[in-house]
Amino acid sequence: MTVSPRAIAVAAPIAVGVLVLLAWQAACRLWHIPPYLMPAPTDIGASLAANGPALLHALRSTLAVTMAALAISVAGGVLSAFLLVQSRLIETSLMPYVIIMQVTPIVAIAPLIIILVKATMPALVVCATLIAIFPIISNTLQGLRSVDPGLESFFRMHKASRLQMLLRLRIPSALPMFMAGLRISSGLALVGAVVAEFVAGTGGSSAGLAYEILQSGFQMDIPRMFAALALITVAGLVLYGATAALQRLVLRRWQAQG
Secondary structure, eight states: OOOOHHHHHHHHHHHHHHHHHHHHHHHHHHTTOOTTTSOOHHHHHHHHHHTHHHHHHHHHHHHHHHHHHHHHHHHHHHHHHHHHTTOHHHHHHHHHHHHHHHHSOHHHHHHHHHHHSOSHHHHHHHHHHHHHHHHHHHHHHHHHHOOOHHHHHHHHHTTOOHHHHIIIIIHHHHHHHHHHHHHHHHHHHHHHHHHHHHHHOOOGGGOOHHHHHHHHHHTTOHHHHHHHHHHHHHHHHHHHHHHHHHHHHHHHHHHHHO
8 A cells, every 4th residue: 555645745744743742741741840941732732722712812913914914025025026127227226125124133123113103013014024025026036037038039029018028928937936935925924923023012902922922921821822832833834834735726727828
């Protein structure tokens, strides 16, 4: 009986995760490690069950920031790449500032953004967008540049306009690179949302998982802190899996049409 590669790809990481959790549980129980130092997985599960409504509400707030930042990153990143690809002069003039935006630590400028953008939610979205947008710009631009020279010569020979070349040649050629950038940006948007929430430190009805982590740390409720971290991890895995599945679906149709 042969096992399919897809089944192995799913079962292998799950098996490793189960073994790690079992070893973690055993170490905490055998060495009597107190929960306020290192909670066992069962302690984390109990805290997640006890604080589920509050943590899920915080998760919704964090995901709202994440999805808004991802949507803005996709729209702004694609438009920016379309602008940069129009001319080498435009790309040379503007690309250094795109790189500066990426390499500047968001923790350093997030307080300034929160001060300038007085509403908390838009400020968090701006911070997350600054982290998530660069892979979209970079990958889409690279894809728009990586057209087949033969096809480009064919379009030029038939006097295709710049718009026709963009719509019928460059955009289809850039699709694989764009989808790869989207997969990276989905995780970065979540990271940006959590980092922005840490810096903002705001509570209330719009508090996200970062606020729950901060509050749990202040109260020495370490199992609750780990439960919030677990929700962030699961959210990141779901986002990555969803964008990876979307990438496979889109590229399968793209290859069938190509």
